[in-house]
Amino acid sequence: MLDSRRAQRYRRHDLIDWFSQEQVSAARVAVIGAGAVGNEVVKNLALLGCGTIDVFDFDTVELHNLTRSILLRESDAGRNKAEAVAERARDIDPHVAVRAVPGDFWDTLSLGRLQQYDCAVAAVDNFEARLRLNQLCLIARVDMVNAGLDSRWAAVESFPFGASGATACYECTLPESAYARVAERYSCGGLRRRASLERRIPTTAVTASVAGALAASTALRLGGEAPSQAQRRLLDTIGGAGSAVAIGRRGGCPGCGTFERPPLVVRIRNRWTTLHGDAGSAGTAVGDQPLQLSDALITGYECAACGPLAEAMQYVNRRATTFDDAIATCPRCTAPAVRIEIRDTFTVAELVSRFGSGRVPAKFALAEINGGAVCFDLEETPGS
Amino acid sequence: MTQSLKLYVRTADQTRRAELDLDSASTGADIIQAAVDNWALPADTDYTLVNTTTGRALAPGDDLAKGVRPGDMLEVQPVLVAG
Numbered sequence: 438m439l440d441s442r443r444a445q446r447y448r449r450h451d452l453i454d455w456f457s458q459e460q461v462s463a464a465r466v467a468v469i470g471a472g473a474v475g476n477e478v479v480k481n482l483a484l485l486g487c488g489t490i491d492v493f494d495f496d497t498v499e500l501h502n503l504t505r506s507i508l509l510r511e512s513d514a515g516r517n518k519a520e521a522v523a524e525r526a527r528d529i530d531p532h533v534a535v536r537a538v539p540g541d542f543w544d545t546l547s548l549g550r551l552q553q554y555d556c557a558v559a560a561v562d563n564f565e566a567r568l569r570l571n572q573l574c575l576i577a578r579v580d581m582v583n584a585g586l587d588s589r590w591a592a593v594e595s596f597p598f599g600a601s602g603a604t605a606c607y608e609c610t611l612p613e614s615a616y617a618r619v620a621e622r623y624s625c626g627g628l629r630r631r632a633s634l635e636r637r638i639p640t641t642a643v644t645a646s647v648a649g650a651l652a653a654s655t656a657l658r659l660g661g662e663a664p665s666q667a668q669r670r671l672l673d674t675i676g677g678a679g680s681a682v683a684i685g686r687r688g689g690c691p692g693c694g695t696f697e698r699p700p701l702v703v704r705i706r707n708r709w710t711t712l713h714g715d716a717g718s719a720g721t722a723v724g725d726q727p728l729q730l731s732d733a734l735i736t737g738y739e740c741a742a743c744g745p746l747a748e749a750m751q752y753v754n755r756r757a758t759t760f761d762d763a764i765a766t767c768p769r770c771t772a773p774a775v776r777i778e779i780r781d782t783f784t785v786a787e788l789v790s791r792f793g794s795g796r797v798p799a800k801f802a803l804a805e806i807n808g809g810a811v812c813f814d815l816e817e818t819p820g821s
Numbered sequence: 822m823t824q825s826l827k828l829y830v831r832t833a834d835q836t837r838r839a840e841l842d843l844d845s846a847s848t849g850a851d852i853i854q855a856a857v858d859n860w861a862l863p864a865d866t867d868y869t870l871v872n873t874t875t876g877r878a879l880a881p882g883d884d885l886a887k888g889v890r891p892g893d894m895l896e897v898q899p900v901l902v903a904g
Binding site for chain 1: 833834835850853865866867868869871872873876877878879880881882883888896898899900901902903904
């Protein structure tokens with residue numbers, strides 16, 4: 438039961454026959470991205486009295502954000518977006534638990550934490566982040582709502598991974614051109630390209646508010662049962678026309694096609710000398726089969742002209758995405774002649790020999806064991 | 822065996838529309854590329870194709886025989902990436 442002050446706040450909601458305040462107040466939503474859409478999503482969730490809202494963003498507030506971000510003020514310039522947005526959302530409704538999680542969600546949102554949410558909203562501004570969140574939600578079996586916009590259109594897609602292991606994913610209708618744009622920013626090995634230009638897509642407060650409202654409504658499943666299949670809704674914020682279509686699963690999809698059904702998630706200590714024991718106790722003993730890590734690692738660094746380099750120590754056994762392609766220039770002869778080996782697939786024996794009892798810099802590792810997919814969640818909870 | 826398919830294609834804002842006679846082995850990606858080229862749609866945007874007659878999105882690499890029937894209306898929709 439809601440206490441009397443909260444009950445008064447939500448009294449108008451109670452007049453809506455299809456609206457359950459108790460259900461909304463129990464909802465736990467992760468909002469990834471605190472830009473224009475993220476602001477609108479958080480605002481709507483807070484106004485509706487959503488129980489828990491966690492806001493993830495690494496970015497800081499700039500003045501040009503203020504034309505589209507309802508929760509940000511000029512005095513927030515330079516602050517972390519997630520912190521500024523969470524603070525304003527708490528002002529909207531102190532009964533709502535709003536937490537800021539500064540930093541890249543790939544580093545801050547573990548599979549275990551993700552599984553505590555009913556839904557994750559992708560309010561990000563690039564394909565890479567959507568691909569990554571799609572992968573996490575697919576594995577964790579947590580519903581994902583994806584919101585996107587430009588200066589005219591607002592799109593919201595829902596992927597009910599929690600309801601069905603056989604639902605389509607974000608990649609099922611993603612065109613090849615989207616992967617080409619990702620490739621413009623990263624080399625095939627995963628190093629960032631220095632020369633890539635970031636696309637600036639103009640948006641307005643109008644498209645952001647339409648997308649944010651629809652995304653919040655979809656995340657909370659307002660007005661109905663959870664959808665059983667993926668859907669896309671596209672709205673023209675000028676003409677008012679809209680469409681809603683079902684998204685079917687694509688055979689050979691690079692996202693969900695990896696697994697016939699979502700993998701079994703097994704949390705283990707990221708200490709590789711003990712993997713056999715930990716994983717074995719979960720009935721998922723790993724032998725010599727390959728483990729595919731969530732992150733590609735640099736495994737070799739040597740100049741074709743100068744040979745082995747002392748600088749290799751800075752790069753080898755670290756995530757490739759940490760670095761850009763400047764490291765392909767040899768620090769000794771200054772020629773772009775460094776051979777960089779990057780891999781994401783290893784055996785346990787290789788990991789033990791590379792990392793000893795240290796942590797492997799990856800979120801998770803996927804393996805095929807006894808005919809089924811298993812995901813080893815490598816992220817340790819504090820104090821573990 | 823492929824066959825000829827007569828269908829309609831339009832943009833999401835419905836300002837462009839065409840009647841096409843296509844081989845059923847054509848893919849959604851082929852139609853999108855033709856729309857971008859012929860209608861001079863912004864090349865810095867990515868597109869996807871939906872069948873508005875059946876209310877289903879089409880996978881980009883699938884051939885039309887998989888999800889399109891004669892007379893269906895296909896819509897070229899932008900893939901929105903800003904947030």
